[in-house]
Amino acid sequence: MNTMIIDAWAQHPTLRHLQDPIFDSLRRWTKGGIPTSEVPVAATIAMMDAGHVSKSLISAWVAPRNVMISNDEVAEFVKQAPDRLVGVGSVDISKPMAAVREIKRCINELGFKAIRVLPWLWEVPPTDRRFYPVYTACAELSVPFCTQIGHTGPLMPSEVGRPIYLDQVALDFPELVIVGGHIGYPWTEEAIAVATKHENVYIDTSAYTAKRYPPELIRFLHSHGKRKVLFGTNYPMLTAENALAGLDELALDEESKNLFLYENAKRVFKLD
Structure with a gap:
C-alpha cells in the first residue's frame, strides 16, 4: 500500500487494561487470551509495521473504578517511540476541576494531541453536565475531544453511545x-447526519474491519463524507492488518483513500 496511514484510535495496553473483567464479554469475539506479562512497546510497533501504519494515536483509559492506562503511562510509551506514537489523554469527569487541570497537563506538559472520555464507562451520555468542563478545556486548548459512539461491546448500557x-x-x-469512534453502529446514519450537519464533528472506523463497514458509511466515504471519516483500529482488539483487509473492495479513489487513511487524521489532530 502506497498511501501513508494514521491509526486514529489505538491503545498500547497495560495488564490492568487487558485483564479488566469489563472486557470479558469481548473475548468471545476476539478469541484472545489474557496476557500475564506487560506487552512491550516494540510489539505495538511491530503490529503497526505489519499494517503499514506510520503513526498511532494511543489513549489513556480512565474509568470510575480503575485507571486502566494512566496518562503518565501513555507518555512513557510515546517516549519509547516518539516518531510513531501520539498520546491521547483521559480524565475523571466526576472531579471537574481536577479534570480540567489534568487536561492542561496532558496537552501542555505531556504533549498529547487529544482527550478521550468514553460515556459508557461512566454510564452517562455526552450531554451530562460533568462533560462540559472537559469540552470547555479542549476547546480552549484547540485539541479534539474523542469519544465512543454506537453500541457497547462490553456488557454496559449502549444508549449513552447514541450519536x-x-x-x-x-x-x-x-x-x-x-471525533466519534466505532462508526456509531447500529446508528451509523445518525452519526453521518451529525457529522454532515456540524463542521467539526468526525467519525472514526475503529473496532470495525473494512469488510464490516455499513453500506451507508461506504456511501458517505465515496461522497460528501470523504473529509469526515478517519481510519482507526481499536488495537489490541484489532490489528491494522485485519482492520484494513477488504479495503480495496470499497473501491475508493486515490484522493478519498488518502484522506481516509492519513490526511483527515493529520489535519484533525494537527500532526506534523
Whole structure:
C-alpha cells in the first residue's frame, strides 16, 4: 500500500487494561487470551509495521473504578517511540476541576494531541453536565475531544453511545472538534447526519474491519463524507492488518483513500 496511514484510535495496553473483567464479554469475539506479562512497546510497533501504519494515536483509559492506562503511562510509551506514537489523554469527569487541570497537563506538559472520555464507562451520555468542563478545556486548548459512539461491546448500557447526543454538544461548542469512534453502529446514519450537519464533528472506523463497514458509511466515504471519516483500529482488539483487509473492495479513489487513511487524521489532530 502506497498511501501513508494514521491509526486514529489505538491503545498500547497495560495488564490492568487487558485483564479488566469489563472486557470479558469481548473475548468471545476476539478469541484472545489474557496476557500475564506487560506487552512491550516494540510489539505495538511491530503490529503497526505489519499494517503499514506510520503513526498511532494511543489513549489513556480512565474509568470510575480503575485507571486502566494512566496518562503518565501513555507518555512513557510515546517516549519509547516518539516518531510513531501520539498520546491521547483521559480524565475523571466526576472531579471537574481536577479534570480540567489534568487536561492542561496532558496537552501542555505531556504533549498529547487529544482527550478521550468514553460515556459508557461512566454510564452517562455526552450531554451530562460533568462533560462540559472537559469540552470547555479542549476547546480552549484547540485539541479534539474523542469519544465512543454506537453500541457497547462490553456488557454496559449502549444508549449513552447514541450519536445524536453529539448534536447538542456541537451546538453548545461549535469550536470543539469531536471525533466519534466505532462508526456509531447500529446508528451509523445518525452519526453521518451529525457529522454532515456540524463542521467539526468526525467519525472514526475503529473496532470495525473494512469488510464490516455499513453500506451507508461506504456511501458517505465515496461522497460528501470523504473529509469526515478517519481510519482507526481499536488495537489490541484489532490489528491494522485485519482492520484494513477488504479495503480495496470499497473501491475508493486515490484522493478519498488518502484522506481516509492519513490526511483527515493529520489535519484533525494537527500532526506534523
